[in-house]
Amino acid sequence: MENNVIIDLKDISISFDGETILDHLNLYIRDGEFITFLGPSGCGKTTTLRIIGGFLEPDSGEVIFSGKKINGVPPHKRQVNTIFQRYALFPNLNVYENIAFGLRLRKKSEKEIKAKVFEMLELVNLKGFQKRNIASLSGGQQQRVAIARALAVDPKVLLLDEPLGALDLKLRKDMQRELKNIQQRLGITFIYVTHDQEEALSMSDTVVVMDNGKIQQIGKPIDIYNEPKNAFVADFIGESNIVDGIMRKDYLVEIDGKSFECLDKGFAADEKVDVVVRPEDIDIVPLEKSMLTGTVTSVTFMGIFYEIIVDIDNFKWMIQTTDKQEVGDVISLYIEPDAFHVMKKSEYSGQFGDYSSFSDEFEEMSDAAAAPAAE
DSSP states (O other): OOTTEEEEEEEEEEEETTEEEEEEEEEEEETTOEEEEEOSTTSSHHHHHHHHHTSSOOSEEEEEETTEEOTTOOGGGSSEEEEOSSOOOOTTSBHHHHHHHHHHHTTOOHHHHHHHHHHHHHHTTOTTOTTOBGGGSOHHHHHHHHHHHHHHTOOSEEEEESTTTTSOHHHHHHHHHHHHHHHHHHOOEEEEEESOHHHHHHHOSEEEEEETTEEEEEEOHHHHHHSOSSHHHHHHSSOOEEEEEEEEETTEEEETTEEEEOSOOOOOTTEEEEEEEOGGGEEEEOGGGOSEEEEEEEEEEOSSSEEEEEEETTEEEEEEESSOOOTTOEEEEEEOGGGOEEEEOOTTTTSSOOOOOHHHHHHHHHHHHHSOOOO
16 A cells, blocks of 8 residues: 555445445545545445544444544544535625634634635635625535635545535536646645546546445546446446447457457456447448448437437447437448457446337346346
């Protein structure tokens, strides 16, 4: 493990009402890192955040902060501060007093408080707002006050629990950039929780993808996107076509009875695998270059590109392309060897990656449930 680790979670488990929320979770976080916990509702990401913050105690496992075990240490005695989705600002206090609140609790002098409050106002682009009433601020401005208040007490770690969830899309984008800039300027550790994949990919140094109380994958955003570990990660991060394949040998994968060159190796000969192809990596080509042929079943204009669903042997693939097609067109497709990503079979195999309508999906799911597992 690296020397600059600030938080180390060792074998953390916790259950509520007999339901396991975190299942032997192990994770370390580096000093100065922007790390994001990403996953669907109920995956355990906010629980992990609350355990780091001291709002919850794990049933078992150790929380280590800068080399010291801090299980049982209350939140206000940890060098950690939290920003929640509901900013929890004090409506009866103005902007200045909201930011000063934590400093007053720490018995700082008025001179120190004033200097720190004005430093924070500048940091979050609210210079001149110190006397404003909280109720008169927009959602984005309230968000900035919450950030300033949390950072005023110089925490070593800032915990952010879906902090942009209440903002509209454009404001969210602005605040994403702003938060990343603030984190880089201050150099402190940000631990961020979101279920928004784009937010996680665009802001983080490291993404921790979670499901069912377990970490599914940890990595840099580009690695999580390009090299997902299993069908859950591939599906949760962006759009993915996930098809059954057989790894005939190194660099050769078979899909639907056809063999394709790929860049993957290290699988057993004839091992059953999941194969991911991102929609933007599929090219529409003339018939003579065709690797796969299918019928267009739906076309959706997305602004920059068209999202096209193509039926290939009763499996619905998604393609993102700038070439307009019509429903009913038969089109030829080409996929470069580096666009195939081969994954081992997992508990998530067969659950994701087909863009049929829901009714078709439910039929397939019930068929799959009735059939013996193809492992």
